[in-house]
Amino acid sequence: AQSVAQPEDQVNVAEGNPLTVKCTYSVSGNPYLFWYVQYPNRGLQFLLKYITGDNLVKGSYGFEAEFNKSQTSFHLKKPSALVSDSALYFCAVREAVLTGGGNKLTFGTGTQLKVEL
Amino acid sequence: EAQVTQNPRYLITVTGKKLTVTCSQNMNHEYMSWYRQDPGLGLRQIYYSMNVEVTDKGDVPEGYKVSRKEKRNFPLILESPSPNQTSLYFCASSPMGVGGYEQYFGPGTRLTVT
Numbered sequence: 001a002q003s004v005a006q007p008e009d010q011v012n013v014a015e016g017n018p019l020t021v022k023c024t025y026s027v028s029g030n031p032y033l034f035w036y037v038q039y040p041n042r043g044l045q046f047l048l049k050y051i052t053g054d055n056l057v058k059g060s061y062g063f064e065a066e067f068n069k070s071q072t073s074f075h076l077k078k079p080s081a082l083v084s085d086s087a088l089y090f091c092a093v094r095e096a097v098l099t100g101g102g103n104k105l106t107f108g109t110g111t112q113l114k115v116e117l
Numbered sequence: 118e119a120q121v122t123q124n125p126r127y128l129i130t131v132t133g134k135k136l137t138v139t140c141s142q143n144m145n146h147e148y149m150s151w152y153r154q155d156p157g158l159g160l161r162q163i164y165y166s167m168n169v170e171v172t173d174k175g176d177v178p179e180g181y182k183v184s185r186k187e188k189r190n191f192p193l194i195l196e197s198p199s200p201n202q203t204s205l206y207f208c209a210s211s212p213m214g215v216g217g218y219e220q221y222f223g224p225g226t227r228l229t230v231t
Contacts, residue, residue, distance in 0.1 A: 009157075032217035043121075043207060043222040044160075051217035090159065094217070102167040103148045103211050103218060104175070109159040 002027045004093050006108035013081045013115055021076040021111045023091030030096040033074040034105065035065055038088040047089075050074060051096075061085070081115045088112050119144045121223035123208050129229045130198055138193045138226050140208030147213040149191040150175070150220065151183065153204040160207065166191055167213060198230045 003026045013019045025031055032051055036044040048059025050067045058064045065076045074091060089112075092105040121142045130136055142149065150165040152175075162175030166185040180202055182194040191210075195202060205227050209220040 034219055036222075041225075043224045044209075046219045046221070049217055049219055096217070102150075102165055102173075103213060103220065104150070104162060104165065105220060107152075107160040109157060 002031075002093050002095055002104075002106045004091050004106055004108035006089075006091055006111045008111050009109075010112040010114065013113070015083050015115050015117050016080050019076075019078050019081040019085070019113065019115070021089050021091075021113060023074045023076065023108060024072050025074060025091070025093040026072060027093055027095045031074075032094045032096055033065075033067060034092040034094075035059065035063070035074075035076050036090045036092065036107075038090065038110075040087075044090065047076070081113075083115050083117060086113055086115045119221070121208055121210055121221050123206075123223035123226050125226060126224060127227050129231065131231055132199055133197050136195050136198060136228075138195075138206060138208075138228070140191045140193065140223060141189050142191075142208075142210040142221070143189065144210060144221065145188065146210035146221075147188070148218075148220075149185065149208065149210045151181070151191070151193050152207045152209065153177065154207060154225075155204050163193070163206075198228075200230050202228065203230050204228060 005024045034049045035047040055067045091108045151163040152160040164183040166172045208223040211218040211220040
């Protein structure tokens with residue numbers, strides 16, 4: 001079984017400061033990990049993913065995420081937050097080896113990011 | 118433009134009145150999936166399909182039906198909606214295979230059942 005935990009319901013940060021949104025996961029084998037962002041009244045937009053290779057993954061809008069296998073974490077980061085980054089962020093996981101269920105992603109409960117001036 | 122479309126975007130209905138939410142993708146994706154999003158629960162998978170005529174239950178399938186008669190379409194059917202199906206629904210699609218493919222999401226359908 002695969003699962004994701006996002007321990008913070010909300011993260012507040014001042015514009016210009018670095019931000020981190022936390023995610024930990026659990027899978028039987030190797031993971032594929034994803035971050036999505038949801039703006040109000042919009043669908044989910046893909047930000048970045050880790051499949052294999054370099055543990056630091058760069059994605060859209062200046063976001064990056066660090067895969068840490070020993071801590072089973074995939075935290076989302078940005079060096080300098082913008083007010084326009086305020087949105088709901090979802091982490092998702094899938095086992096690398098398909099054993100049924102197709103391309104099933106398991107999502108966390110989401111973290112609301114609020115960036116203030 | 119590559120996209121997933123859903124209709125309607127907003128729907129208010131009454132208990133027991135059958136409804137269908139349509140989903141269509143223009144990317145020739147094999148995999149399609151329906152999710153519902155509820156506060157504090159994230160996204161939960163309702164049903165998925167790995168190709169035409171191949172569908173299976175997700176984590177919360179009770180009260181829902183799907184069909185996949187064409188590769189591009191994956192409608193969600195509520196035969197007898199109940200208030201606990203009030204939610205925000207998303208359709209998503211992706212390629213199948215060994216690669217770590219991200220899913221593409223539709224804009225969502227906000228359903229209210231009274």
